[in-house]
Amino acid sequence: MALLQIAEPDMAGNPHQRNIAIGIDLGTTNSLVATVKSGEASVLVDHDGRKLIPSIVHYGTDETIVGNQAISFRVEDPANTIVSVKRFMGRSFSDLDSNITYPYKFIASGDSIQINTRNGAKNPVQISADLLKYLREIAVEAMGEEPTGVVITVPAYFDDAQRHATKQAGELAGLNVLRLLNEPTAAAIAYGLDSKNEGTFLVYDLGGGTFDVSILRLTKGVFEVLSVSGDTHLGGDDFDHRLFCHILEKCALSQLNDSDSTLLLMKAKSIKEQLTLSDRASFNVVLSCKKIVNFSITRHEFEEIMLKLVQKTLLPVKKALRDAKLDKDEINEIVMVGGSTRMLLVRQVIREFFNKEPLTSINPDEVVAIGASIQADVLVGNKKDDDWLLLDVTPLSLGVETMGGLVEKIIPRNSTLPIARAQDFTTYKDGQTAMTIHVLQGERELVKDCRSLAKFTLRGIPPMVAGQARIRITYQIDADGLLSVSAKEMVTGVSSSIEVKPSFGLNDGDIGKMLQESITNAGIDIEARLYQEAIVDANAILDSVEKALFADSDLLEELELSKINNSCLKLKIAIAKPVDNYRSSSESLKHLVEELNHVSSDFANIRMDRAINKAFSGKKVSDLE
Amino acid sequence: MAVSATETAATRVKTFLEKRGKGIGLRLGVKTSGCSGLAYKIEFVDAANEEDKLFESNGINIYVDAKSLQYLDGTVLDYTKEGVQEGFKFTNPNVKDECGCGESFTI
Numbered sequence: 187m188a189l190l191q192i193a194e195p196d197m198a199g200n201p202h203q204r205n206i207a208i209g210i211d212l213g214t215t216n217s218l219v220a221t222v223k224s225g226e227a228s229v230l231v232d233h234d235g236r237k238l239i240p241s242i243v244h245y246g247t248d249e250t251i252v253g254n255q256a257i258s259f260r261v262e263d264p265a266n267t268i269v270s271v272k273r274f275m276g277r278s279f280s281d282l283d284s285n286i287t288y289p290y291k292f293i294a295s296g297d298s299i300q301i302n303t304r305n306g307a308k309n310p311v312q313i314s315a316d317l318l319k320y321l322r323e324i325a326v327e328a329m330g331e332e333p334t335g336v337v338i339t340v341p342a343y344f345d346d347a348q349r350h351a352t353k354q355a356g357e358l359a360g361l362n363v364l365r366l367l368n369e370p371t372a373a374a375i376a377y378g379l380d381s382k383n384e385g386t387f388l389v390y391d392l393g394g395g396t397f398d399v400s401i402l403r404l405t406k407g408v409f410e411v412l413s414v415s416g417d418t419h420l421g422g423d424d425f426d427h428r429l430f431c432h433i434l435e436k437c438a439l440s441q442l443n444d445s446d447s448t449l450l451l452m453k454a455k456s457i458k459e460q461l462t463l464s465d466r467a468s469f470n471v472v473l474s475c476k477k478i479v480n481f482s483i484t485r486h487e488f489e490e491i492m493l494k495l496v497q498k499t500l501l502p503v504k505k506a507l508r509d510a511k512l513d514k515d516e517i518n519e520i521v522m523v524g525g526s527t528r529m530l531l532v533r534q535v536i537r538e539f540f541n542k543e544p545l546t547s548i549n550p551d552e553v554v555a556i557g558a559s560i561q562a563d564v565l566v567g568n569k570k571d572d573d574w575l576l577l578d579v580t581p582l583s584l585g586v587e588t589m590g591g592l593v594e595k596i597i598p599r600n601s602t603l604p605i606a607r608a609q610d611f612t613t614y615k616d617g618q619t620a621m622t623i624h625v626l627q628g629e630r631e632l633v634k635d636c637r638s639l640a641k642f643t644l645r646g647i648p649p650m651v652a653g654q655a656r657i658r659i660t661y662q663i664d665a666d667g668l669l670s671v672s673a674k675e676m677v678t679g680v681s682s683s684i685e686v687k688p689s690f691g692l693n694d695g696d697i698g699k700m701l702q703e704s705i706t707n708a709g710i711d712i713e714a715r716l717y718q719e720a721i722v723d724a725n726a727i728l729d730s731v732e733k734a735l736f737a738d739s740d741l742l743e744e745l746e747l748s749k750i751n752n753s754c755l756k757l758k759i760a761i762a763k764p765v766d767n768y769r770s771s772s773e774s775l776k777h778l779v780e781e782l783n784h785v786s787s788d789f790a791n792i793r794m795d796r797a798i799n800k801a802f803s804g805k806k807v808s809d810l811e
Numbered sequence: 812m813a814v815s816a817t818e819t820a821a822t823r824v825k826t827f828l829e830k831r832g833k834g835i836g837l838r839l840g841v842k843t844s845g846c847s848g849l850a851y852k853i854e855f856v857d858a859a860n861e862e863d864k865l866f867e868s869n870g871i872n873i874y875v876d877a878k879s880l881q882y883l884d885g886t887v888l889d890y891t892k893e894g895v896q897e898g899f900k901f902t903n904p905n906v907k908d909e910c911g912c913g914e915s916f917t918i
Contacts, residue, residue: 190853190899192827192837629878705862708881712849
């Protein structure tokens with residue numbers, strides 16, 4: 187017999203596969219892609235060694251340019267260079283802020299947003315997909331293989347349309363999107379807060395263009411978003427803009443053209459970043475009108491200018507606390523996310539407000555992507571689930587009825603949700619065009635001992651010889667515990683599906699009872715299963731022999747025919763006989779099947795000869811080549 | 812009812828557990844699978860389940876869930892080399908028939 191190796195707990199049956207999981211923080215301003223290697227999460231770099239990929243897509247004359255290389259086109263060709271596409275995801279024209287002017291040529295197509303670019307009309311999903319494709323390439327280059335699965339993060343406040351659009355973009359980019367994860371939850375996971383089991387956390391996410399506050403509660407390893415608040419147009423860009431206005435004022439500049447404005451805005455951004463490390467920063471630039479601008483500022487001056495803006499972030503923080511009906515003392519940890527939380531002033535304002543040191547040890551630009559990759563790693567099955575966040579498990583196995591009233595288990599008990607498992611089945615009768623899928627729950631081997639959850643029929647299977655059709659039955663349970671079962675005929679693609687809530691109507695006592703019964707009845711169950719399998723085998727051979735007799739009985743001598751008929755009859759009687767001992771009944775069925783096989787083997791040979799003769803008769807040898 | 816491991820198998824299991832850095836023993840089990848009845852499974856154990864039965868054999872802990880034990884009673888686990896392959900082998904007195912690949916059996 188085959189020699190076996192030891193598997194990780196509950197991982198038996200999954201032979202060594204290399205599962206590459208990636209987490210993507212698809213940000214408004216910047217995006218990142220991370221993965222877990224040898225148990226450690228890290229952000230992947232592009233070929234220039236950069237981790238932060240600007241969420242910019244430039245549609246050029248020859249190619250689509252994404253990320254760092256697209257930055258310069260913001261100045262050169264703003265109409266074909268899309269920034270912050272996340273703001274448009276799942277949105278309609280009427281959702282757009284009329285106070286903001288965009289450099290893009292929008293196309294009026296109903297209420298959906300479309301941007302006319304050099305390469306034709308692009309909707310936000312397509313633009314995001316181009317961004318995601320680039321991130322996928324970074325992952326492929328770094329890992330040497332296509333990622334198996336990906337987790338993409340979205341803001342906690344994203345509605346269904348926005349989440350759906352994000353998922354679509356991922357699929358369009360050729361990614362297997364395992365799940366969308368809320369950004370604050372990802373950040374909390376990156377800090378390992380999920381291992382605490384209990385707690386209330388505030389995630390302060392001040393990014394490039396958006397500010398989000400989320401309060402999460404962790405109970406028994408499951409995160410729940412208690413409240414979200416924020417400002418969709420407050421972030422690093424506003425700090426840059428505030429500084430930009432200050433520079434205009436100080437240097438007495440006005441009436442700048444687009445490219446000069448963009449240039450100065452970039453300089454303002456760089457000053458802001460320098461001031462987190464040094465006490466003073468400065469720059470010199472030459473504008474398009476040949477005017478030279480010299481600017482210098484100290485950190486103290488900078489913080490004075492910014493104080494009002496930073497304090498503005500406390501309003502959403504207070505609102506989130508109010509909505510969650512919490513006092514600021516009840517927050518166990520504050521997680522800082524987003525590049526703008528590097529500003530020392532931001533940390534100081536938060537520290538003073540909560541009277542507590544916020545968590546800042548993980549790079550605030552990377553923390554969301556890192557959390558996403560940790561979750562992706564678990565979802566592709568690289569990590570033992572109970573080492574980590576236990577979301578929910580299936581209390582009982584879920585299976586499907588097969589011939590003879592047997593249950594084939596598809597999702598085993600104690601599987602962590604969400605889960606999807608598929609198995610291929612085939613037809614039992616020649617020309618069978620429909621199949622009833624009976625969804626069952628329980629640990630027992632026979633349908634009658636399990637709980638019936640649902641039944642549906644797949645129709646439109648093309649007529650084929652028994653055993654030729656391939657019908658893939660997929661069981662999928664989402665994170666909310668919703669089971670969807672689908673059946674698909676693999677040749678024609680016809681499919682049918684149903685949704686059920688598997689734990690409906692069962693309490694812990696019922697579940698315990700069902701488990702106990704499966705243990706006490708294990709011996710009799712397996713014998714019953716084997717008996718049923720023998721019945722299925724017997725009926726199958728009877729069916730084929732009878733069909734053969736109907737077609738070609740003229741080939742047989744009287745004596746032979748009566749032997750076969752006699753053997754068939756004995757088998758039929760045995761099938762119909764009531765059972766008092768499964769084991770001996772199985773034995774005698776097997777014996778009779780063998781006998782029928784034996785007496786009909788010559789007949790099968792003669793039939794084969796006839797079929798070949800028929801096929802070749804009247805043909806020349808040359809026709810057969 | 813009992814299951815056991817040969818000395819060779821037990822030594823191997825100990826080495827594997829040491830290399831792995833964690834784990835309290837070995838789990839032997841059967842799962843009902845596909846067409847041919849039953850298939851063996853063999854896994855590391857980090858934590859025992861409530862319905863597990865524990866057997867000690869040649870210094871290793873072998874955990875078997877109550878349901879699997881019905882089919883594994885009397886089984887001896889061995890470690891052997893066959894050509895270029897080496898691995899664990901079940902000798903199970905309950906087995907009536909084995910399929911060609913040996914991974915699946917009936918009782």
